[in-house]
Structure formats: structure tokens, C-alpha cells
Amino acid sequence: MSLRGHHNSKNSTVETASFLVIRLGRSYMALPAEGVRGVLTQEEAGAEHAVTSAGTVYQPVDLAQRLSVTANLSGLDFRTVLYASGPTHSAIGVEEVVGLADVERKDCLPLPTQFRCDERNWFQGMMLHQEELVLILNPLWVLGEATDSARESVEHTERLVAATPASIGESC
Secondary structure, eight states: OOSTTOOOOSSOOSOEEEEEEEEETTEEEEEEGGGEEEEEEHHHHOSSSSEEETTEEEEEEOHHHHHTOOOOTTSTTOEEEEEEETTEEEEEEESEEEEEEEEEGGGOBOOOTTOOSTHHHHEEEEEEETTEEEEEEOHHHHHTOOSHHHHHHHHHHHHHHHHSOOOTTOOO
């Protein structure tokens, strides 16, 4: 699926959120689409650790390792997602790019109460896509932003999550 071929309807009155749905092992996850800068094949990304595209250097992020997920990152469907948030640019290896998804905000669900510790920082919520449960990744955590402002932003988000009751439609 081409990112360039994705069109947003301006006639729609329904509020939606756009995500890039990816797969690592048996786990489906989503990244907010506004941070996606490109999707590269293994040949396009090359064998270097960092990826340079349009003059920007994207540092590698091993998302499978960070999530302790077993993934085959040498298969034919392997892709490198170029992702940016603020000053941080990262190249995220994924087993498969499933595609873009526009989700009505009411269909974004909060994390269940079983998620009580660090995973509340890893994920922003969940949704269904093509009959699969998809966890919505927190881009700040994925990118591992090390700046003080990013840490402050994560701490602010944690305080907001703790102070706000979970309700349907407020996770994306």
C-alpha cells in the first residue's frame, strides 16, 4: 500500500485518527500516521545501521527487542518504517506493514485494567483492524526520545492518564 495513494475525505464530519498498522511476530500494532515519513524495503534501506533519506538520518530502533517480541526480520515482507516525532528521526524494522487505517475516534479503546505498569507508557490504547486486535503505540516511547522535553511530555501524559478515567473513544 502506498502512502502517496492514501486520500483523506474532507467531506466527512466523523472525527478519525490515521494509523500505520504493522506486525511483529503475532502482534499487530499501530503508529500514528502523522509521524510516518516513508516505508522502505530491505534493499532500499540498505545494510547500514542508520538510514539516510532526503538528507535526514534515521537512527535504528529495534522495536521487537524493546517489546520482547520474537519476529522474523529477514522475511520478504520486512520493511523499515521511517518515523519522526519532533527532533527525533528513527528507522523502525517491522516484520510486515499491514497498511494505513482511518479509525473513528469512538472506535479507539482504552487499555484494559490489566495494563498497570510500564506498558501504560508503551501503548496509547487499542483498536480493531481487519478482525485483529491492534495495540496503538506511543511514539515517544517507541522512539526513545532522550531529550528533557520529551521526558517531561511523557511524565505529563502519565499524569493526565492517571487523572482521567478511561472511556471509549479517548485513546487516539
